[in-house]
Amino acid sequence: LSQIIFHSIWGTYSEDFGILAFATGNKSWKKRNEMDDAFEKMGSQDARNFRLIPFVKYSKLTSANQTGLLSVTSSQVTTRSPFSGHSRYSFGEEFFQYMEATHNNIGAAKKDIETLSNILQATKVSLLEGLKANPTQERGTTDWHEISSMTKTSYGNKVNETPSTSGVYFLQSTAK
Incomplete structure (x- = not known):
């Protein structure tokens, strides 16, 4: 309590x-x-x-x-x-497993949303690489x-x- x-x-x-x-x-x-x-x-x-x-x-x-x-x-x-x-x-490993398992499913109905989704995915990959290195x-x-x-x-x-x-x-x- x-x-x-x-x-x-x-x-x-x-x-x-x-x-x-x-x-x-x-x-x-x-x-x-x-x-x-x-x-x-x-x-x-x-x-x-x-x-x-x-x-x-x-x-x-x-x-x-x-x-x-x-x-x-x-x-x-x-x-x-x-x-x-x-x-x-x-x-910890659980954090990396979660980040690798999730996807940016923002939808690509318009070109600007697709571009934004690609930018977010690239940012996520870059972030993961940096965190895994340190x-x-x-x-x-x-x-x-x-x-x-x-x-x-x-x-x-x-x-x-x-x-x-x-x-x-x-x-x-x-x-x-």
Whole structure:
């Protein structure tokens, strides 16, 4: 229940568990499909007590695209981070399989749509080639800070550490 509330408050349901573990110190994040008992019908259980998961490190929340990549999938194959803190992201095999399996079926009723479709396909191929050559990418626009040293006038001590992703996500359907 604590994780569900945490995701609801911070919008972290699409963040990689490696980044969440770094920011909170909690190493036991669970996927949605591992928490079925937590999603009961409204009114089917009495109120339950829980502890909010605290942050030990933080960054500003994101408002900009952190990598230049956009992913819309039914099963999560990449992260959409709510944090703008610097991090190291690795693209896993599931991401490459998804990208290679999908096609730009935009339709070619008009010449301009066909041209656009060809451009999108060429961009996708170029993107995949670049990511396969270098599957780990630096991202983020701000630093991480320690919660324990934060004051009213200071962000707190800068954390000189860059977290890496684990490749495990809340909405991921495959076992990892």
